[in-house]
Amino acid sequence: MSPFIALLVRDVRLAIRVGGGALMGALFFLIVVTMTPFAIGPDLALLARIGPAILWLGALLASLLALDRLFATDYEDGSLDLLMMGPLPLELSVATKAIAHWLTTGLPLVVIAPMLGLMLNVELKATGWLALTLLAGTPALTFIGLIGAALAVALRRGGLLLAVLVLPLTVPVLIFGVAAAHGAIAGPTPFGPPFTILCALSLASFVLGPIAAAAALRHGLE
Amino acid sequence: MPIVDLANPTRFLALVNRILPWLIAATAILFAVGLFRAMNAPDDYQQGATVKIMFLHVPAAWLGMFGWALMSVAALGTLVWRHPLADVAAKAAAPIGAAFTFICLVTGSLWGRPTWGTYWVWDARLTSMLVLLVLYFGVLALYWTAEEPGRGARAAAILSLVGAVNLPIIKFSVDWWNTLHQPASVFRMGGSTIDPAILAPLLIMALAFTFLFVTLHLAVMRNEILRRRVRSMRLIQAQELHA
Secondary structure (H helix, E strand, O other): OOHHHHHHHHHHHHHHOOOOOOOHHHHHHHHHHHHHHHHHOOOHHHHHHHHHHHHHHHHHHHHHHHHOHHHHHHHHOOHHHHHHHOOOOHHHHHHHHHHHHHHHHHHHHHHHHHHHHHHOOOOHHHHHHHHHHHHHHHHHHHHHHHHHHHHHHHOOOOOHHHHHHHHHHHHHHHHHHHHHHHHHHOOOOOOHHHHHHHHHHHHHHHHHHHHHHHHHHHHHHO | OOOOHHHOHHHHHHHHHHHHHHHHHHHHHHHHHHHHHHHHOOOEOOOEHHHHHHHHHHHHHHHHHHHHHHHHHHHHHHHHHOOOOHHHHHHHHHHHHHHHHHHHHHHHHHHHHHHHOOOOOOOHHHHHHHHHHHHHHHHHHHHHHOOOHHHHHHHHHHHHHHHOOHHHHHHHHHHHOOOOOOOOOOOOOOOOOOOHHHHHHHHHHHHHHHHHHHHHHHHHHHHHHHHHHHHHHHHHHHHHHHO
């Protein structure tokens, strides 16, 4: 088994087994979306209009919540040091960890998004497009968050610091994600341009995130 | 004096102490001239006297962005060349840059009320500038939470390089998106669109703000070096007490 596959399988396994908390993000997502109508009232027309925004905001917060686990547990039990000395370049190992993290926290959000969309009065055929925008955008959230998680573990801090560091960098993802979702549902704006920019953001953060995160780990844990 | 010589903090402190009074005097004179010229500048034919807010707003915006650019260059100094003063420079620039960005947002808000009819709109230029302020807060939070200065400095250096993505977004936001904020009018192809009677005080004010930034920056750097010396002296003292 190549080191890449081995690391991927290990991280996915750790996340989905007891204590891994893989589905916590999806559960949190469900709760955020459930709380919103209590706060703004059950007006279906209003919910349909702001539904995509609520879903995107919920997905953003849910993926942020799970970021703490990306490096913290590996740092505590020492396996992060082994990874840094292992056969894979550090950039590739942190990228692998981020992919595993996205598979266990980002992908569940995409899967349950159509159901939550229905609860927010988004039309049935539009929910698929909405999930597609999340599929294209959540990798960017994970890979931008990767930088914050690496910085936080290098400083032995997490929680709120992570949110303060990561959230401003995710503003473009949120803007173009919601724009694409609105375009897909009904809005006067087209779906194509914001969606392609969203894909571009994911690809760019896929390249830059692991480099910055590896640099943060190297400088922080030396 | 080459920049390598300045790596010695003592030599740097000596230089700062020598030039700081001159810088303070130059800043005061530039502000006096700039504010006087700004007061006497003609009113705008549409906006009236509110256009004078520009003399504070525009330089503050430039310096807010300059602060982040300075931090990014200093970040390279920290990560690549390990220049001992680079992280002091970056740390000193963060609160000053944040303050200028804040001044830019507040003056812009006060200017927006009479001219646009609202204190705040969520358009691209304003939003990206607000993101810059939040990014500054993120860097400051990193410095506050780091127990050891060196570790916080390297983390902040990486964050400033990542956050530098925002600078071109701020600069070109008025061209890429259709916004309420006016497009670039001072530095543009084909010359400035601003009347010389207003442009001249604006540039003097920009120079004054730049001198203010440099003066404050050097003073804060000096304080930071002294603070670190105090810190290491205390550590040594504590170790001697234990021994």
